[in-house]
Amino acid sequence: MLSxxxxxxxxxxxxxxxxxxxxxxxxxxxMSNWMPAVDVKETENEVHFLxxxxxxxEKDIDIEVIGDRLxxxxxxxxxxxxxxxNFVRIERRYGTFLRTFTLDAPVKPEDVKADFKDGILLIAxxxxxxxxxxxxxxxxx
Numbered sequence: 246m247l248s249x250x251x252x253x254x255x256x257x258x259x260x261x262x263x264x265x266x267x268x269x270x271x272x273x274x275x276m277s278n279w280m281p282a283v284d285v286k287e288t289e290n291e292v293h294f295l296x297x298x299x300x301x302x303e304k305d306i307d308i309e310v311i312g313d314r315l316x317x318x319x320x321x322x323x324x325x326x327x328x329x330x331n332f333v334r335i336e337r338r339y340g341t342f343l344r345t346f347t348l349d350a351p352v353k354p355e356d357v358k359a360d361f362k363d364g365i366l367l368i369a370x371x372x373x374x375x376x377x378x379x380x381x382x383x384x385x386x
Contacts, residue, residue: 279338283317285346292348292370299364300337306361308368310354315370318343351375 284295296317298306306319320341351373359368 296366
C-alpha cells in the first residue's frame, strides 16, 4: 500500500520535526543562543568583520580584543509589546549570541574601530607591523 502525504500532512510532519529541533537546541519560543552570520575580509593592513545584526540595538553589542582573539557578543530580545501567543510561527532567533575569532596576524587592539548602521556591524582590526628578523652576531673573545 502506497501512502502519500498530502500538503497539510507534510506541513504537520515538518512542524513536528521543527518543534523537536527547537526543543533540542532552543526553548521552543525562539529564545536560545544563536550565531549571527559574519564575513571576514583581509587586506594588506586590516582584517574586516561584517556581522549581520538586524533588530539589535547598538547598546546590546559588545566587542573585545584580548591577545589574538576578537569576541563579538550581545543579545536580541523579543519585543514585550508583541504577545507571543498572537504569532503563528516564530523563526527569528532571540537571546544572547557570542562569536570569537582567532586573529592570524599581530594586531593593534587600541586602534580597532567599529561602525554599526542598518543592522550591519563593521569592525576594522588594524594589523601591527610585522616584526623584522634580526640576525644576532656572535662575538668572539
